[in-house]
Amino acid sequence: MLAGIKAVIVDLDGTMVDTLGDFVVALNHTLEDIGLPPVDRLMVERSVGKGSEHLVRTVLDHQLALPEVVAAAGVALSWPREQVGELALERYQHHYLFINGQHSEVYPGVLEGLQRLQATGLPMACLTNKPLAFAQALLEIKGLDGFFSQVFGGDSFERKKPDPLPLLKTCEALGTLPAQTLMVGDSQNDGIAARAAGCPVALVNYGYNHGDPIAEAPHDRLIGSLVELLD
Numbered sequence: 001m002l003a004g005i006k007a008v009i010v011d012l013d014g015t016m017v018d019t020l021g022d023f024v025v026a027l028n029h030t031l032e033d034i035g036l037p038p039v040d041r042l043m044v045e046r047s048v049g050k051g052s053e054h055l056v057r058t059v060l061d062h063q064l065a066l067p068e069v070v071a072a073a074g075v076a077l078s079w080p081r082e083q084v085g086e087l088a089l090e091r092y093q094h095h096y097l098f099i100n101g102q103h104s105e106v107y108p109g110v111l112e113g114l115q116r117l118q119a120t121g122l123p124m125a126c127l128t129n130k131p132l133a134f135a136q137a138l139l140e141i142k143g144l145d146g147f148f149s150q151v152f153g154g155d156s157f158e159r160k161k162p163d164p165l166p167l168l169k170t171c172e173a174l175g176t177l178p179a180q181t182l183m184v185g186d187s188q189n190d191g192i193a194a195r196a197a198g199c200p201v202a203l204v205n206y207g208y209n210h211g212d213p214i215a216e217a218p219h220d221r222l223i224g225s226l227v228e229l230l231d
Contacts, residue, residue: 001202001221001229007176008117008229009167009199010148012128012135013048014186014207016110016226017142020045021103026096027059033091034084036063046211049187050161051129051154052096056089093131100134101141107206113226114147120230125150127170129160129189150174161189164196171199184226191218202229 013019020041028038039059047058063069064084117124124147128135132153139145150173154160157169171181178198183190186207194201195218203219204226215222223229 001231002120002122002182004180005122005182005200006180007123007125007171007174008182008184009125009127009170009174010114010226011183011185011187011190012126012138013130014209015107015184015190015204016114016126016144017104017106017138018207019104019138020048020208022096022099022101023048023055025103026092026099027056029095029099030056030088030092031059031063034088036060036069037066039063045208048208049129049189049210052092052131053089056092057085060085060088096134101138104138104142106142106144107204107225109225109227110144113229114144116227116230118147123149123174123176125152125170125174127152127161127166127183129154131155162192162196164193167193167197167199171197182229184229186214188212188214188217194218 010016023044024041027044031038043062047055126139126148130153132155135153136151150170152166152170157166159165167183171178174181181199183194183199183201186204187209191201191203200220202221202223203214203217205214205222205224209217
């Protein structure tokens with residue numbers, strides 16, 4: 001898999017760290033703040049991957065459409081939808097700041113896989129749609145920050161994955177051509193972005209892919225662990 005590869009880009013949520021618990025807790029605190037019922041893990045899992053704004057908006061729209069919420073005509077429904085969305089995002093970011101990493105776990109094989117990649121001498125970057133400050137903090141909390149020469153978040157560039165721009169910019173930062181830069185991710189966002197950027201892509205068969213089979217996402221290889229990249 002690494003033949004001809006001169007650098008590696010690795011996604012964060014769903015690829016290196018199972019952060020679903022963090023998302024659920026932060027979102028439910030947010031929903032409580034604005035008088036809406038809590039969301040379940042399945043709903044969150046299907047909504048993760050396109051950045052905080054998309055996650056909050058998707059969950060908020062889902063909860064506001066629940067029959068019991070519509071029937072109750074609660075306080076949140078009396079506000080303009082844009083105002084509710086702005087408040088929800090502000091409260092989510094507030095809660096996530098304190099929750100980040102507390103309800104998450106590094107996936108099996110990640111540490112060993114990163115150690116083995118590092119031993120090859122290949123430069124590595126972390127590229128995620130998570131806000132940069134949250135991504136940097138999570139990597140540090142989980143002891144993964146030392147593996148990456150570059151870290152970019154969903155707010156680092158004008159557009160997020162699945163747009164190819166973040167991958168192209170990350171390749172520039174690494175000093176490698178896209179065709180020589182392997183993208184490792186867990187969802188169609190990574191696969192689509194990699195294909196459009198011209199990067200080879202390996203997808204893990206766990207993580208979050210909006211409820212769709214990961215095998216249907218664009219990929220060159222499916223792996224069950226980062227360790228398998230060295231096989």
